Amino acid sequence: MKQILQHRKSGEVMVADVPTPSVRRGHVLVRTAASLISAGTERMAIEENRKSLLEKARTRPDLIKQVVRRTLDEGFNSAYQAVRDKLDSRVALGYSAAGVVAAVGEGVTNLGVGDRVACAGTNYATHAEMLSVPRNLCVRLPDAVDFEAGAFGALGAIALQGVRLAELTLGESVAVIGLGLLGQLTVQLLRANGCRVFGLDLDESKIALAKLHGAEDGCVPNDEAGRRVLEWSRGRGADAVLVTAATESNQPIELAGEISRLKGRIVAVGLVGMDVPRAVYFERELSLKVSMSYGPGRYDPVYEERGHDYPFPYVRWTEGRNIEAFLDLVASNSIGVERLVTHRFPIEEGEQAYRLIS
Numbered sequence: 001m002k003q004i005l006q007h008r009k010s011g012e013v014m015v016a017d018v019p020t021p022s023v024r025r026g027h028v029l030v031r032t033a034a035s036l037i038s039a040g041t042e043r044m045a046i047e048e049n050r051k052s053l054l055e056k057a058r059t060r061p062d063l064i065k066q067v068v069r070r071t072l073d074e075g076f077n078s079a080y081q082a083v084r085d086k087l088d089s090r091v092a093l094g095y096s097a098a099g100v101v102a103a104v105g106e107g108v109t110n111l112g113v114g115d116r117v118a119c120a121g122t123n124y125a126t127h128a129e130m131l132s133v134p135r136n137l138c139v140r141l142p143d144a145v146d147f148e149a150g151a152f153g154a155l156g157a158i159a160l161q162g163v164r165l166a167e168l169t170l171g172e173s174v175a176v177i178g179l180g181l182l183g184q185l186t187v188q189l190l191r192a193n194g195c196r197v198f199g200l201d202l203d204e205s206k207i208a209l210a211k212l213h214g215a216e217d218g219c220v221p222n223d224e225a226g227r228r229v230l231e232w233s234r235g236r237g238a239d240a241v242l243v244t245a246a247t248e249s250n251q252p253i254e255l256a257g258e259i260s261r262l263k264g265r266i267v268a269v270g271l272v273g274m275d276v277p278r279a280v281y282f283e284r285e286l287s288l289k290v291s292m293s294y295g296p297g298r299y300d301p302v303y304e305e306r307g308h309d310y311p312f313p314y315v316r317w318t319e320g321r322n323i324e325a326f327l328d329l330v331a332s333n334s335i336g337v338e339r340l341v342t343h344r345f346p347i348e349e350g351e352q353a354y355r356l357i358s
Contacts, residue, residue, distance in 0.1 A: 001017070001018060001019075001020045001128060001129040001130050002015055002016070002017060002018075002128065002129050002347050002348065002350075003015070003016055003018045003092060003126060003127065003128035003129070003347075004016075004092070004093050004094065004126070004127035004128070004347065004350040004351075004354070005018075005090040005091065005092055005093065006090065006091050006093055007089075007090050008089055008090065008091055013093070013350070013351055013354040013355075013358075014090075014351060015347065015348060015349075015350045015351060016090070018128075020129075020130050021130060021131070021132035022132070023103045023104070023105045023132070024105050024132055025105045025106045025107055026105055026106070026107050026108060026134060026135055026305075026306065026307040027105045027108070027132045027133060027134055027135065028101055028103075028104050028105065028108055028111055028117070028132075028133050028134075028135055028138045029101070029102045029103040029104070029105075029130065029131070029132055030097075030099040030100065030101055030102065030117060030119055030130070030131040030132075030133055030138070031099050031100050031101075031102045031129070031130055032097050032098075032099040032128060032129055032130065032131055033098055033099040033100065033147035033151075034097065034098050034099070034147040034148050034150070034151040035094050035096065035097035035098075035125065035126070035127045035128075035151055036094070036096040036097065036151040036152055036154075036155060037094070037127070037353060037354070037357065038095075038096065038155055038180075038181050038182070039180060039181065039357040040178075040180040040181065040182065040245070040246030040270070041182075041246055041270075041271065042093060042094075042354075042357065043246070043357045043358060092123055092126040092127075092128070093126060093127055093354075094125060094126040094127035094128075095120065095121060095122045095124075095125050095126070095154055096118075096119075096120060096125055096151055096152065096153060096154035096155050097118075097119045097125040097126070097127075097131060097151050098116070098117065098118045098119065098141065098147045098148075098150030098151045098153065099116075099117065099119065099131065099147065100114065100115070100116055100117070101113050101114060101115040101116075101117055101138075102130070107135075107307065108135045108307075110135060111135065111138060111140065115140055116140065116141040116147070116150070117138045117139060117140055117141060117150075118138070118139045118141055118150040118151070118153030118154070118323055118327060119131055119133045119137060119138050119153070119154075120133075120137045120139075120153060120154035120157065120294060120319065120323055121133065121134070121137045121154070121304065124137055125137070125154060127347060127350060128347075129347060134304055134305055134307055135307045136297065136303055136304060136307055136309060136318070136319075136320045137304060137319070137320065138320075139153060139320055139323045139324045139327065141327060142327055142328060142330075142331035143331075144330075144331040144332075145327055145330050145331050148337075148341065149327075149330050149337050150327065152185070152326075152330070152337050152340075153323045153326060153327055154294060154323065155181055155182060155185060156185055156322075156323065156326030156327070156329075156330070156335070157294040157295060157319055157322035157323040157326055158182060158269065158291070158293055158294055159182055159185040159186045159189055159244070159269070159326075160189055160295075160322050160325060160326050161269075161291050161292070161293070161294060161295040161317075161319075161322055162186060162242050162244070162267050162269035162291045163186060163189045163190060163193060163242070164295070164317060164322075165267045165289045165291050166240040166242060166265055166267050166289075167265065168190070168193055168195055168239070168240060170193075170194040170195075171194060171195070171196070172195050172196070172239040172240060173195070173196045173198070173232070173233045173236070173238055173239050174190050174195045174196065174197055174198070174238060174239060174240045174241070174242065175197075175198045175199075175200060175229055175238040175240075175241045175242070175256075175259055176190070176197060176198070176199050176200065176210070176215070176241075176242050176244055177200045177201075177221065177241060177242070177243045177244065177245055177252045177255060177256060178200075178201060178243060178244040178245025178246065178247075178252060178270055178272075179199050179200070179201035179203070179206035179207060179209065179210045179218075179244075180201075180206065180244070180245075180246065181340055182244040182246075182269060182270060183199065183201070183206070183210070183244040183245070183270075184206075184209060184210060184213055184339075184340055185335065185337075185340075186242055186244050186269070187199060187210045187213045187214055187215050188213045188214060188334070188335045188336065189326075189329070189335065190214075190242075191213070191214035191215075192329060192334045192335065196216055197210075197214060197215040197216060198215060198216065198217050198218055198228075198229055198232050198233075198238065199211070199215040199217075199218035200218060200219060200220070200221045200225060200255070201218070201220065201221075201245075202220055202221065204220060207219065207220070209339060212339065213336070213339070216232065217232050221251065221252075221255050225255065225258075225259065226258050226259055229259040230259075233261070236261050237259060237260050237261030237262070237264060238259050238260050238261060238264060239261060239264060239265070240260075240264060240265040240266070240267070241256040241259060241260055241264065241265075241266045241267070242266075242267050242269055243256055243266065243267065243268045243269060243270055243272055244269045244270045245270045245272050246270045246271050246272070247270075247271075247272055247273070248272075248273055249272065249273050250272070250273030250274070250275045251273070252270075252272045252273070253266075253268065253272060253273060253274060253275070253276060253277070254277050254280075257276075257277060257280040257281050257284065257286060258280060260284055260286050261284070262284050262285065263284065263285050263286070263287075264284065264286050264287075265286070265287050265289070266286055266287065266288045266289070267288075267289045267290075267291055268288065268289070268290045268291065269291045274290070276288065293319070294319030294322055294323065295317055295318055295319040295321075295322040296310060296315050296317065296318045296319065297310060297318045297319040297320065298319050303318070303319075343356065
């Protein structure tokens with residue numbers, strides 16, 4: 001089968017012929033109908049892989065600690081070889097897809113062959129013709145949702161988890177910083193939740209798109225942004241700010257503090273610089289949460305890989321149930337993704353697709 005991969009050392013993106021995954025216990029084998037490239041998130045991932053070893057060491061000190069620990073435990077040669085092997089490997093790209101169940105592994109009872117599903121997860125819902133996905137990361141598509149819209153499931157769950165963490169009430173005024181795919185979905189979720197929305201982005205065309213998706217107003221994040229948000233919020237400042245940008249810059253977190261009201265809430269949903277400016281956060285007694293991707297269950301191998309769901313009465317919204325809820329909103333036309341699709345490529349032209357965003 002064909003799959004889009006990136007070589008860690010060279011950074012080259014390629015369409016490769018790889019073995020078709022086998023059916024595993026607790027997994028679902030899915031024939032892919034559509035997969036989504038999230039330009040902001042995947043651009044950052046590609047750029048990270050293209051960095052030199054020195055640049056990676058500078059930006060990821062946690063990895064250096066792992067190498068040092070392995071050197072102390074197993075010796076220099078073993079650690080050196082491990083680093084070389086890692087750099088010579090290829091990484092699968094993509095994390096949000098949709099398709100048809102081709103086979104189910106032992107222990108899977110909630111899905112069957114022929115079911116239309118949305119899939120999520122790095123290394124699972126990749127850009128490949130066939131996918132092996134753990135059962136908790138597969139959600140049946142509502143009849144009214146096609147494969148293209150279903151491929152937004154994982155990204156929609158990320159946006160939805162950010163909105164949940166903001167703990168919003170009907171009628172609150174919310175600013176969204178960063179109006180890429182994640183930001184546009186967030187704007188629509190906020191409107192569906194009965195909130196007023198102000199969008200901020202460096203690209204004025206994205207602000208215009210956010211207005212089509214329900215934002216009342218918006219502006220570029222310049223020196224006037226604070227005044228604009230203050231006027232829009234009737235002199236109070238934003239009740240909550242959701243940061244959905246994808247940048248190493250610290251500017252979105254700084255701006256979030258500047259436009260928040262006293263005791264406002266800030267949720268970092270996108271991958272941004274996190275050097276929090278203490279003064280404004282202290283003086284306004286702001287709360288800051290960092291959203292963990294799709295929701296409860298993310299990065300928990302017991303949930304994701306072994307398929308043990310969290311008890312519904314105690315954990316209402318898991319990552320799987322967030323995907324489900326997002327797709328229900330798409331099915332009811334409360335969320336639209338049509339304007340968010342800019343290009344379509346067959347998998348054979350995957351390299352061209354990634355050239356567009358790099």
